[in-house]
Amino acid sequence: MQKIPWRSGETNFIRSLTATVDVDKLLAMEGGGKGRRPDGRVMELYNDICREAIALAQPAFACAYHDLVAIEEDRLSLQGGKILTSRFLAAKLAPAQGILVMLATIGPRLEARVKEYQERGDALAAYLLDMAGSALVESVYYSGFQQLELEAAAAGLEATTPFGPGHSYWDNLADQEVIFSLVDAGSLGMMLTDTYLMLPRKSISGISGVGRGFTVAEYHCHYCHLRCTCPLSKARRAVTGK
Numbered sequence: 001m002q003k004i005p006w007r008s009g010e011t012n013f014i015r016s017l018t019a020t021v022d023v024d025k026l027l028a029m030e031g032g033g034k035g036r037r038p039d040g041r042v043m044e045l046y047n048d049i050c051r052e053a054i055a056l057a058q059p060a061f062a063c064a065y066h067d068l069v070a071i072e073e074d075r076l077s078l079q080g081g082k083i084l085t086s087r088f089l090a091a092k093l094a095p096a097q098g099i100l101v102m103l104a105t106i107g108p109r110l111e112a113r114v115k116e117y118q119e120r121g122d123a124l125a126a127y128l129l130d131m132a133g134s135a136l137v138e139s140v141y142y143s144g145f146q147q148l149e150l151e152a153a154a155a156g157l158e159a160t161t162p163f164g165p166g167h168s169y170w171d172n173l174a175d176q177e178v179i180f181s182l183v184d185a186g187s188l189g190m191m192l193t194d195t196y197l198m199l200p201r202k203s204i205s206g207i208s209g210v211g212r213g214f215t216v217a218e219y220h221c222h223y224c225h226l227r228c229t230c231p232l233s234k235a236r237r238a239v240t241g242k
């Protein structure tokens with residue numbers, strides 16, 4: 001068994017991540033054909049929105065590794081008695097020694113500005129800024145995860161593509177509560193509502209299995225019935241280029 005490079009249960013923060021978004025990413029998220037360029041003033045608006053989104057974003061990422069005690073047919077049991085109940089995850093993460101629990105956010109300022117645009121009746125600016133926020137938080141999440149993936153690889157371990165509650169393959173949204181109990185969300189200014197919505201809204205949560213010998217697709221969208229058609233998936237592809 002390989003030595004895990006993190007202490008079980010300890011939250012580590014990465015606040016130095018740079019998040020970025022540009023016109024090409026926004027166009028990719030809108031699903032426009034390759035080579036489509038908005039003309040003159042519209043292009044200027046897209047560029048202004050990208051600059052505004054980057055200025056408003058407060059990127060932050062947190063992660064905690066947790067040793068697994070057992071993986072049974074429909075559950076992952078963690079040290080300390082916490083349980084994630086999922087047949088899907090139990091099957092996909094079966095060789096895992098433990099899991100990385102991850103949270104990423106760009107803070108509340110961007111969504112407040114979206115609201116201002118909406119109240120002012122500027123629907124296009126609100127729409128574009130909201131979309132830019134999705135691209136930015138995806139960028140923070142995958143940058144943070146890539147750092148962890150490198151740390152795992154240096155220790156001779158694999159980290160699976162991240163899986164998250166709220167996607168169609170993950171049955172129980174209430175698992176958000178378990179995730180939030182496994183990592184110090186409060187220090188990122190993140191919280192959950194009664195209906196398991198994350199605040200700030202531009203936030204992402206997920207887990208990755210750590211171990212060796214996984215047979216898992218490169219991206220979690222492979223397991224989702226929406227199959228890469230949703231805005232989040234488009235944001236991920238715009239950010240990662242894959």
Ligand code: SF4
Pocket residue numbers: 166167168220221222224225226227228229230231232233
């Ligand atoms: S296509 Fe991907 S990002 Fe969209 S809901 Fe499914 S898993 Fe989530």
